[in-house]
Amino acid sequence: MTPPNGAQALWQTLAAHGVGTVFGYPGGAIMPVYDALTLFPDIRHILARHEQGAIHAAEGWAKATGDLGVCLATSGPGATNLVTGLADAMMDSVPLLAITGNVARHLMGTDAFQEADITGITLPITKHNYVVQEAGDLPRVVAEAIHIARSGRPGPVLVDIPKDVQLAAFAGEVHGPQAPPEAPAPDPHALEAAVALLKEARRPVLMVGGGAQGAAAEVTAFARAWRIPTITTLMGLGAFPASDGLWLGMPGMHGSVAANRAISEADVLIGIGLRFDDRVTGRVKDFASRASIIHIDLDAAEISKIVRAHVPVRADAGRAARLLTERAQPLSHPEWTATLAEWRTRGEHPAHWGAAQAVRQVVSRLGPGDILSTDVGQHQMLAAQLARFDRPRRWLTSGGLGTMGFGFPAAIGAALAEPGVTSMVIAGDGGFQMTAQELATLTKYGIRNVKICIVNNSYLGMVRQWQELFHERRYSEVYLGDSNPDFLKLADAYGISGWRADNADDLEGAIDAWLAHDGSALLEVVVPNEHGVFPMVPAGAALSEMIETEPQAVPGGRA
Amino acid sequence: MSADHLVSVLVRDEPRVLTRITSLFGRRAYNIRSLSVGRTEQPGVSRMTFVVTGDRNIVEQAMKQLEKLHDVLHVVDHGLHKYVDRELVLLKVAITPESRVEVRQIAEDFRARIVDVGRHALTFEVTGDEGKVTAFIEQMRPFGILETMRTGRVALTRGSNADLPGQVFHGGETEVLRPVLEAPEPSETQAGGMPGVS
Numbered sequence A: 001m002t003p004p005n006g007a008q009a010l011w012q013t014l015a016a017h018g019v020g021t022v023f024g025y026p027g028g029a030i031m032p033v034y035d036a037l038t039l040f041p042d043i044r045h046i047l048a049r050h051e052q053g054a055i056h057a058a059e060g061w062a063k064a065t066g067d068l069g070v071c072l073a074t075s076g077p078g079a080t081n082l083v084t085g086l087a088d089a090m091m092d093s094v095p096l097l098a099i100t101g102n103v104a105r106h107l108m109g110t111d112a113f114q115e116a117d118i119t120g121i122t123l124p125i126t127k128h129n130y131v132v133q134e135a136g137d138l139p140r141v142v143a144e145a146i147h148i149a150r151s152g153r154p155g156p157v158l159v160d161i162p163k164d165v166q167l168a169a170f171a172g173e174v175h176g177p178q179a180p181p182e183a184p185a186p187d188p189h190a191l192e193a194a195v196a197l198l199k200e201a202r203r204p205v206l207m208v209g210g211g212a213q214g215a216a217a218e219v220t221a222f223a224r225a226w227r228i229p230t231i232t233t234l235m236g237l238g239a240f241p242a243s244d245g246l247w248l249g250m251p252g253m254h255g256s257v258a259a260n261r262a263i264s265e266a267d268v269l270i271g272i273g274l275r276f277d278d279r280v281t282g283r284v285k286d287f288a289s290r291a292s293i294i295h296i297d298l299d300a301a302e303i304s305k306i307v308r309a310h311v312p313v314r315a316d317a318g319r320a321a322r323l324l325t326e327r328a329q330p331l332s333h334p335e336w337t338a339t340l341a342e343w344r345t346r347g348e349h350p351a352h353w354g355a356a357q358a359v360r361q362v363v364s365r366l367g368p369g370d371i372l373s374t375d376v377g378q379h380q381m382l383a384a385q386l387a388r389f390d391r392p393r394r395w396l397t398s399g400g401l402g403t404m405g406f407g408f409p410a411a412i413g414a415a416l417a418e419p420g421v422t423s424m425v426i427a428g429d430g431g432f433q434m435t436a437q438e439l440a441t442l443t444k445y446g447i448r449n450v451k452i453c454i455v456n457n458s459y460l461g462m463v464r465q466w467q468e469l470f471h472e473r474r475y476s477e478v479y480l481g482d483s484n485p486d487f488l489k490l491a492d493a494y495g496i497s498g499w500r501a502d503n504a505d506d507l508e509g510a511i512d513a514w515l516a517h518d519g520s521a522l523l524e525v526v527v528p529n530e531h532g533v534f535p536m537v538p539a540g541a542a543l544s545e546m547i548e549t550e551p552q553a554v555p556g557g558r559a
Numbered sequence B: 001m002s003a004d005h006l007v008s009v010l011v012r013d014e015p016r017v018l019t020r021i022t023s024l025f026g027r028r029a030y031n032i033r034s035l036s037v038g039r040t041e042q043p044g045v046s047r048m049t050f051v052v053t054g055d056r057n058i059v060e061q062a063m064k065q066l067e068k069l070h071d072v073l074h075v076v077d078h079g080l081h082k083y084v085d086r087e088l089v090l091l092k093v094a095i096t097p098e099s100r101v102e103v104r105q106i107a108e109d110f111r112a113r114i115v116d117v118g119r120h121a122l123t124f125e126v127t128g129d130e131g132k133v134t135a136f137i138e139q140m141r142p143f144g145i146l147e148t149m150r151t152g153r154v155a156l157t158r159g160s161n162a163d164l165p166g167q168v169f170h171g172g173e174t175e176v177l178r179p180v181l182e183a184p185e186p187s188e189t190q191a192g193g194m195p196g197v198s
Helices: A006-016 A028-037 A051-065 A083-091 A118-125 A135-150 A163-167 A188-200 A210-226 A257-265 A317-326 A334-344 A355-363 A378-386 A407-417 A436-444 A461-470 A487-493 A504-516 B017-027 B056-068 B100-109 B130-143 B172-176
Strands: A021-024 A044-047 A069-073 A096-102 A128-131 A156-162 A204-208 A230-232 A247-249 A268-272 A292-297 A311-314 A371-374 A423-428 A450-456 A497-501 A521-526 B003-012 B031-039 B045-054 B072-077 B083-094 B113-117 B121-128 B145-150 B154-157
Touching: A006 A028, A006 A135, A006 A163, A021 A051, A021 A407, A028 A069, A028 A096, A028 A156, A028 A163, A044 A436, A051 A069, A051 A083, A051 A096, A051 A407, A051 A436, A083 A096, A083 A118, A083 A156, A096 A135, A096 A163, A118 A128, A118 A156, A118 B017, A128 A135, A135 A156, A135 A163, A156 A163, A188 A268, A188 A292, A188 A311, A188 A317, A204 A210, A204 A257, A210 A268, A210 A317, A230 A257, A247 A257, A247 A334, A257 A334, A268 A317, A292 A317, A355 A378, A355 A423, A355 A450, A355 A504, A355 A521, A371 A378, A371 A407, A378 A423, A378 A450, A378 A461, A407 A423, A407 A436, A407 A450, A436 A487, A450 A487, A450 A504, A487 A497, A487 A521, A497 A504, A504 A521, B003 B017, B003 B056, B003 B154, B017 B031, B017 B045, B017 B056, B045 B056, B056 B072, B083 B130, B100 B121, B100 B130, B121 B130, B130 B145
Parallel strands: A021 A044, A021 A069, A069 A096, A096 A156, A128 A156, A204 A230, A204 A268, A230 A247, A268 A292, A292 A311, A371 A423, A423 A450, A450 A521, A497 A521
Antiparallel strands: B003 B045, B003 B072, B031 B045, B083 B121, B083 B145, B083 B154, B113 B121
16 A cells, blocks of 8 residues: 555645545646545546646636635646636636646756746746645645635635655645635725715715625625615626616626716716726726725725725625625615616617527526536627626636636536536637537536537637727638538537527527537537627727617628 | 835745745836845845835835735835935946045045955945945946946834834744644544555
8 A cells, every 4th residue: 555645645635625626637747646546536536638628627616616626737738738727717816726746856947858837937827836845844835725725815826746745755734724814804984984975975886896706695785775776897797686676787898888887977986896907997097087986805906906996995895795784874866777777778789690699599598596607709798798697606707817718618617516507608619619628528527517509600709890890800810610610510529419500590499409408518509700799898998988889780701 | 206115025035935026026017126135133034125116006006916925924115104224335446546546535435445456446335325325336437437236225114113023023933934824633534544544
């Protein structure tokens, strides 16, 4: 029997932290860890087909559950394949532990086979990272890494373990999890100032971001108690129920007319758990230029980073929302409410056949507990505009980094975390091909609840839309239609059933069959090439300068 | 208004800390005019003093970003309290038989110490605030400066309003470097021993 070593200490520590599922891909420098895995039958390892698939699946797991996602990779090329996922997790504050093997300590720095300075590479895209120097340090370091990943504003932490450290004898103790530190109590003066502003507000707006996904109940109670019209950002979708009459939609580049006009006209804007991304603000100097801004965030560095806060409140979203609810005075703004109601009817997508109609038909079939993941591009923005989320953590998308290839593996991670719900992914024909090899993962583990929808417009649609609007329709290197695979045959090759539709009527039937199919399945929806996503605020413009509906159709296919 | 801001940072004395901090500055395009690093009286704690150029917003943002790093124990904005600061320069100046006396006279005025004497050059050590060091270099320039090395500024808060690690953290050595996590609690997994081994 193998004597206890560092690799076993690693698994023991993960088990002690309740880690039951890890996503990974083996290789030379992580082999002792994979060898020790055989001693831990209670830990489920999901073998992806690419390390990027593994880390996005871990992100999907984390985003759906709010809990830690864990992934494993070997040194060098294995580790560098995690880089995109780490940057993605950093941008979207995903609690993630990435474990990489490295060459033995005496080889580190010698340009040894499959060596890369992964801690150096990932310094700016991790919350923290470590190289473990002694097997005896492993349990402490891993426990600390998990603690850092989960606590405060969550994020990715990488632990790099040289191969000889994995193999070194280990005789120490493992660390169990520790309660995260209490979030700082909000400054009572700041809260008082926020209450005073809200009381006097005539055109108040609440903006809810991804940082409130874990505090949806408190934030919703706060908005309802004060009766404040509420906007959810791309990352905040579901943190306030879309079915509530106070909801105005999503703000920003492809936000709703109501949300963007509300921001431009608001006299008090309260933001909670968000970071005023440039896709949300448009031209910053014109963002909410009539409003006093109250910014609540756990991360002090986000407050006044982009938009100067008149009332900065450093606090946990749930705690701040609870305290503000206690001070609630239901506001009454009949004029504001009427104006918002009028704006809410604006900027609807036309009902004729196209990507918007297709996405509308597909997302309307999501049940309340179902999860929707997307890739990045037009279909993502359409899904964000058209899906209606009443619960948090049901919407998984790559917000900050805009990572193509994210959606499908993320849906796999979410499907494994919650086998009882449908984990639907909407992808484009471009993004799907970046991680399409994970079809094998569905088959290998008999994952039955992933429903893949490819909206195929034969283009990198969002890039094409920008070329149409801002580059005089010079469609440079965005046409995919001449070389896309037959997606149904591709799925079939991995043992996955598929359906196809190219009009609204056929789509209904195809959706029925696709969802009724007992097992994961693929639906390809073929849509016209040149539809755009509107409303749209051109890059660098102010939110008030949004284009509400699609301009007259442009002639021709490929230019 | 772009200006120089003096900031000290107490950090864990661990590998990569310097890279971590300078990469943060680099990525966010905060310009570092000078940087000094050294150990403190407290084992395991190093101190860095930066001069950051930028407007008030940039400096505030830089400090907040620094505070987020796990390796950063404390950030001191010297703009908030009175401080003493010093910089050291080693300066090698060319001399001729005619200029030797004048150079030495100027050096004396600056209380510069001669640390090396060559046939055609003298090397001086000058300590002082940034203005004094700069003035000394300017005085020597006409004679022909061969080499200089400035350390960058170092600073301490004046008086008892100190930013020594022990006082900042109120508990001395153990408190400063207390690990993020306490000693391990025996876990259930462990009680069963190493799987497949015991």
